[in-house]
Amino acid sequence: MMAQDLYRLIYLSNNEITGDATIIQQEIRQILTISRQRNAEVGITGALMFNKNCFAQVLEGPHDQLQETFERIQCDPRHSNVIILNFESMQTRHFSQWSMAYVSQEAADSVQFARIQRDSGFDPNQLTGERIYDLLHVHLQAAEKNNSNQVY
Numbered sequence: 001m002m003a004q005d006l007y008r009l010i011y012l013s014n015n016e017i018t019g020d021a022t023i024i025q026q027e028i029r030q031i032l033t034i035s036r037q038r039n040a041e042v043g044i045t046g047a048l049m050f051n052k053n054c055f056a057q058v059l060e061g062p063h064d065q066l067q068e069t070f071e072r073i074q075c076d077p078r079h080s081n082v083i084i085l086n087f088e089s090m091q092t093r094h095f096s097q098w099s100m101a102y103v104s105q106e107a108a109d110s111v112q113f114a115r116i117q118r119d120s121g122f123d124p125n126q127l128t129g130e131r132i133y134d135l136l137h138v139h140l141q142a143a144e145k146n147n148s149n150q151v152y
């Protein structure tokens with residue numbers, strides 16, 4: 001694969017999954033299972049984070065496969081108001097070892113995610129892709145370092 005063919009897309013959306021913790025967990029597990037399977041088939045990598053209000057996801061991969069995957073994701077009724085925060089070409093993958101890494105709800109509810117939501121006045125348009133990206137990256141690195149169960 002040519003390095004210049006790589007793109008990164010970061011979006012934010014409203015979480016539309018309702019129900020108790022068990023139902024939410026089941027839905028997230030389903031999303032992760034299908035994502036990991038399909039992303040691995042088409043060379044997409046990335047990370048997903050959610051809390052009760054929002055999803056944030058980073059997707060990286062070849063342009064056409066990324067577009068195809070994102071079009072499917074956008075139609076999913078489990079979220080709404082999908083807003084692209086960043087879409088640009090990149091040289092190297094930053095989540096190369098993850099067909100879809102997952103930052104747990106506990107981590108997403110942590111101080112940093114709450115802070116960026118608060119700083120933005122809870123207006124998704126004010127959130128920058130870079131901040132979401134940094135947050136996902138920091139959480140994944142911390143979880144790997146601590147060997148904690150924050151990453152599934």
Ligand code: FAD
Binds near residue numbers: 034048057
């Ligand atoms: P099918 O499984 O044939 O389903 C048909 C339709 O029903 C689709 O619109 C699908 O979105 C919807 N659907 C499926 N299951 C449910 C359900 N339990 N409840 C409500 N609607 C449902 N997919 C990827 O391949 N890669 C990703 O990285 C990825 N990330 C995602 C992130 C989020 C936040 C969400 C909500 C979904 C994500 N998905 C991802 C899943 C994606 O939206 C599709 O459901 C999946 O790719 C299967 O697509 P399909 O066309 O084969 O749908």
